Amino acid sequence: MIITTPLKYDAALRDETIELGKKYNIEFVERYKQSVKQLKYRSNDILVIGKEKVQYISKEGTFTYHPNFAQVRLRRILKGEDDPFLEATNLRKNDKILDCTMGLASDSLIAAHVTDSVTSLESVRSIYLTVSIGLIKYRYTLQQLEKASKRLTTYNVDAYSYLKEQPENSYDVVYFDPMYDEAVQSEGIDSLKQHANYANLTEEIIEEAKRVAAKRVVLKAHYNSPLFKQFGFMQCIRKNTVSHYGVLLTS
Secondary structure (H helix, E strand, C coil): CEEECCCCCCHHHHHHHHHHHHHHCCEECCCCCCCHHHHCCCCCCEEEECCCCEEEEECCEEEECCCCCHHHHHHHHHCCCCCHHHHHHCCCCCCEEEECCCCCCHHHHHHHHHCCEEEEECCCHHHHHHHHHHHHHCCCCCHHHHHHHCCEEEECCCHHHHHHCCCCCCEEEEEECCCCCCCCCCHHHHHHHCCCCCCCCCHHHHHHHHHHEEEEEEEEEECCCCHHHHHCCEEECCCCCCEEEEEEECC
């Protein structure tokens, strides 16, 4: 992987990109006026850092960070409307939540609007880098969402490895939203699917999650997913929606 700037950049953006390369141990390549095609002679994996946009380019396609539905959802929440994710997680101000499947971090952003302690895990390095950097650089239309983006702690690690190292009851809520083929269609999700990890949840992961979660484990999945019954989640039925939530109480 290499890291670079867009075609148009200033000295400040160049310096920032160099520092990000050092932080994440990625080779910095001067853009000059090279096209993406020319840059691919150096690497098939290119991370482009813009002033307000982060883009990952690979053989599989292009993935640009965007908070997806988080802005729409937060506007509704601010109007006093219900949010199914917040209902399922039952988050409170002082709760600690572990999002084991960060993806675009939409749910983590909503969680961070409610509580200050949100940890998000992403096993795919390209997604982790694009989203973690993108969260800070994206120009949000809602001040509340911008504040929430600064409260996330993100790690490039798989859920099982991380959970095994955590003390018992160290989080209030552990959350899973594994990628599945029948995902709700959106431009953000469609671009993410080319790079995402489709690994299934296992009994070992769920057992570790139950040990770590002081209050509940929450699963989001397709309404007819076998995961709800397989792991004993109480499925929250939502009419006319593709995605349902499941809850395992641990307290």
